[in-house]
Amino acid sequence: MYVANRSNTRFSAVKITDVAAAAGVAPMTVSRVLNTPERVSPDTAARVLEAIETLGYVPNLIAGGLSSRRSRMIAAIVPTIASPMFHEPVQSFTDAMGRAGYHVMLALSGYGEADEATLVRAVLARRPDGLLLTGAHRTPAVQRLLATAHVPVVEMWDTAEHPTDMLVGLDHAEVGAEVAAFFAARGHTRFAFLGASDIRATARRRGFEQGVAAHGGTLVAAKTVNAPGTILDSREALRAIAPELTGRRTALFASSDLVAFGAITEARLLGIEVPTQLAICGFGDFELSRGASPAATTVHVDGTAMGLLAAKHLLARLAGHATAGVHRSLVPFHIIERETS
Amino acid sequence: MYVANRSNTRFSAVKITDVAAAAGVAPMTVSRVLNTPERVSPDTAARVLEAIETLGYVPNLIAGGLSSRRSRMIAAIVPTIASPMFHEPVQSFTDAMGRAGYHVMLALSGYGEADEATLVRAVLARRPDGLLLTGAHRTPAVQRLLATAHVPVVEMWDTAEHPTDMLVGLDHAEVGAEVAAFFAARGHTRFAFLGASDIRATARRRGFEQGVAAHGGTLVAAKTVNAPGTILDSREALRAIAPELTGRRTALFASSDLVAFGAITEARLLGIEVPTQLAICGFGDFELSRGASPAATTVHVDGTAMGLLAAKHLLARLAGHATAGVHRSLVPFHIIERETS
């Protein structure tokens, strides 16, 4: 009879049975020392730990994951990490989950058409214990995948009536409306928008437009650039709408601080005075807006808090507080008035 | 006798045996359809694929990984993703590895003392098929871990005589020397350095200082800020060295474009004319340096190429071209002359 022999083993990796043998205990006890040390007597634990040290044992989480049906891993999907908008929440989320013993696997979806379903599928193949997604609007295909996977999901950076599961969001329309109100309160009547065409920037734009209308103002220009919106694109866009900006005082809402910076830069070159002739408000409160001169007025959203909150919700769910009500929170925002308004 | 029964199963996840049963084949055939489709007859494959589709089967890579001893996962460790210096290579590396069927798991080490060994250990527990590390200098503890793990390693962004394994590096000292030469060729004799205190920025600084000395110049000021170096820190640092900068023409090398931007901004506020009185060269060629006005002279390093090259080396090794010579390449760099020099 045939006997399988996987002797292709490239080298002899130390495994839990080796440690157990060296410490004179059962493998199960080694496992307990690593996972539930409080259930092992202190001196056995010490002996096991010593064996682990001398053998240089590194537990195999793949095997452990298969057996326990828990990967201790969370997958996070964001469009890009190039923007502080995403790397701040991701970083704080990663830190917080790390403290709780979870690794975060990051996946980049890009802004393009790239099929989110394919990405989610690939990610689910690793059986993450939880998911952090960007935005709150999923295609039916993705919804189906998530539903059958039975994985806790946190969505961030957007809001929706019925999120997939948990949500730590931001009401972009409200942001736009608030910025319009902010400008209106300072006597502005002519408004303009400059920004990226992604879903959330578009929501801010719509909120802004409605706010402008509500305050009886007029939108004299609105120009979109490709997401995520670069400085150079923004400068070009500002040049394009410059004719609308000369002569009369205008208030511009930029979809991100990068776009705002481009607008400020180009305005200076065109001789449009900021903020007297052109007032500008950005979004994101990037380091750049604080560091540049003039420092940019912008909308501050606490990305770090968002990541932390997402982690908190997810950890609560993972700890089994499954039915502890709906987890849906909106992150507050506020306008930081600096030198460009 | 006791019979184990893990009926804690929260729900019935579809597994390979379900698909096999539905398609009327053996599980092994399903596995082959997914991994080596060329070894399965077209109509069997079609039947299996259909079963996969109707059942909504998502393969379990944890189980597959345990069995095949290949996780199809690469771990990447970088200090931060907040800087283009790291997110560019990481992004291109991730893309390239993704095209080859590997997922990249990102881990952030920070710039602090945080024990790299602990992080590497945690990462190795997931049995990655390869590792991408930042820098070329490992502590003995990490070296031991990597050696016993028998995992291909690529180190990037630095250079060393004897890298751990493969290397896609940059000679920072040479960068510093080149910048000194660049300034010297334009008649500068007074030089200054402003930058972060991390290992690679320090290497650039030393190369710059040696270059300055070689050209008979004098270093009139050198100030370091905490890594990674923010705009505001840089502005403050420039104020501190401003007395050395007034009156006589000076050439400043900044350890990153962010630092350079801070210097440019503060110089303008102090009435120090750029570039006539103070010439500035940054490092990294960030979007900011292209987009700002004046556009900053800087050292361009192709981060995307670096990530791609790292992926290429790693994939070659993973494909079994194990002994195909030393994989150690230096990424070229060049100075982009713009408006601040």
Add this chain to the structure above:
DNA sequence: ACGTGGAATGGTAGCGATAACAGATGGACT
């Protein structure tokens, strides 16, 4: 003395996939 219960540890059987073979089948060629 004896039952009771808690703490510590061990034995066994999977978790869900794949490596390594072993058939089965059929066509090409002698």
Add this chain to the structure above:
DNA sequence: AGTCCATCTGTTATCGCTACCATTCCACGT
């Protein structure tokens, strides 16, 4: 017709851990 080989599919035995229950031991109360 018989041999050989290539192609396809199936069977078996792991991969290295952990859940589940069993067992042992000892302190304690009655």
